[in-house]
Amino acid sequence: MTTAVDDACPLCGGTGSRPSLYRIASIPAHSCLLMDTREEALAVHEGAMELVRCPRCGYLANRMFDEALTAYSSRYEDSQAFSRTFVEYARGLARRWVEDWDLSGRTVAEVGAGRGDFSRLLVEAGAARVLAVDPTIDRARLGEAPGVEPVVRRVEHPEDLPACDAVVMRHVLEHVDAPRALLGALREALDGRPDAPVLVEVPDARRILAEGAFWDVYHEHCAYPTAETVRELFESCGFEVRSVSSVYDAQYLLVEATATGVPRAATLDPDVLGRLAAEADGFARRVGTRVERWRDLLGAAADDGAEVVVWGGGSKGTAFLAALGGLRSAVRNVVDVNPHVHGRFVAGTGHEIRGPEDLRAHPADLVVVMNPVYFDEITAEVARLSPGARIVALGR
Structure with missing residues (x-):
């Protein structure tokens, strides 16, 4: 069910009700900070997420964003330059x-x-x-x-x-x-x-x-x-x-x-607004379906005693692991090609991030790829390092 909240839209400045599309009460305030220890990762500052849509201009924003929780510094590591x-x-x-x-x-x-x-x-x-x-x-x-x-x-x-x-x-x-x-x-x-x-x-x-x-x-x-x-x-x-x-x-x-x-003032054509509303307003339902699918998959893997790793230690990996709830324990660790994050830990869940070569010493049964754009590249690496592993990707 979609509810509405009242505050100003960052784009058009409108102060009327903005439908609330999706809420997360507690998530890491930063998903790409380098965490040196598991304890630090588990104690990371938490923020919240509420995706709202402006009915006047269509702008989608996180109304729960808190700039006081941000910590952009040399510890913020989101480089994809190693792919x-x-x-x-x-x-x-x-x-x-x-x-x-x-x-x-x-x-x-x-x-x-x-x-x-x-x-x-x-x-x-x-x-x-x-x-x-x-x-x-x-x-x-x-x-x-x-x-x-x-x-x-x-x-x-x-x-x-x-x-x-x-x-x-x-x-x-x-x-x-x-x-x-x-x-x-x-x-x-x-x-x-x-x-x-x-x-x-x-x-x-x-x-x-x-x-x-x-x-x-x-x-x-x-x-x-x-x-x-x-x-x-x-x-x-x-x-x-x-x-x-x-x-x-x-x-x-x-x-x-x-x-x-x-x-000039910001606004959007009513027909465009209608299309955006239709696309946005079912987001929470689609999220629920996706989350349950992945919980079922990882629950079955855990029951089988499978060794599961997540490939991708950035924002997608952090958000994915956070959404799993208790089933996050089914994931052994995270793999990432960025050497700057090796030996660090995922904010909020504490999973260790290791380099791809770790799969040679510790083969995986299931590799969950965080971005399907890299599926072919990762599949080739998994075939070399952990032959026989099953590979699945988000968004596929």
Whole structure:
């Protein structure tokens, strides 16, 4: 049953009732913090999740997000740069943006650069200089990266954006509780620069809604944009949106825009709102079906004495394990290709994260893949390290 809550929508500012689609009373406040011990992982700060839909503009948001619980620092580790599949995709995206927007030999600011993985790829693609803007970045975290310069700050005001010819943001907006403030700062900083694009990548909530993908819902994700709502966000903030496209097996949206529009109130066509409501309002039911399916599968594996591992120690793995309740004990440990997380522990459940080679010494009977995009890549590794293991993936 859908209920409604009253507070202001981050996109349109509407203060009427927003239908509540899905609630989680207690989840890790951060799903990608490096936990050095099992005890620390089990004692991690807890947040809550309540996904609500604005009936006026369609915006989906976590109204229980609490910025005081966030702890973005050098301990926040979400790099996917150790997956061959992901690197090939990211390299292609960097080339596409540099070529399509004539950024060869120019200066790009990557806002929310993390470890600078994509900043390096932009230089490789032809950008002369990339300013890696992130409050957690420093030269040690960045490593050897010719052409990449760390800028240790958040972008909250127009003057926070360093001089540049383009802005790139990948997987930043979904972490921002006040997206209009951030985009407003970028719009003002780039005013009068029709040649300076803002190039953005965000998760696509439409797939999450359709699949009942409970493994893609986290406390620290404030926003869950669809193609329609992210376009409206940019256009109402004064950007001219050149394109919104679905990529990476419909997991991500790419937004390409310039600061050449006129700010206005945010709203959405009633027919579009109706379609979004129909897609969103059954989300909790779909989640329930998905969770029960996985509990049944892992319960049967536990009854058979099977050795079960989860492949993927990031946000998806954290959310998946948290949703299993008592059956999380059926999972022996987590495997991840990112060496920075090896020997650490999953926030909230305390599962140890090990490297793929651990499967050679400790074979698995069942491997649960957190992202089907990597299914072929992981299947090849499992065949090499733990022949005969059954492999299943979320979303399949």
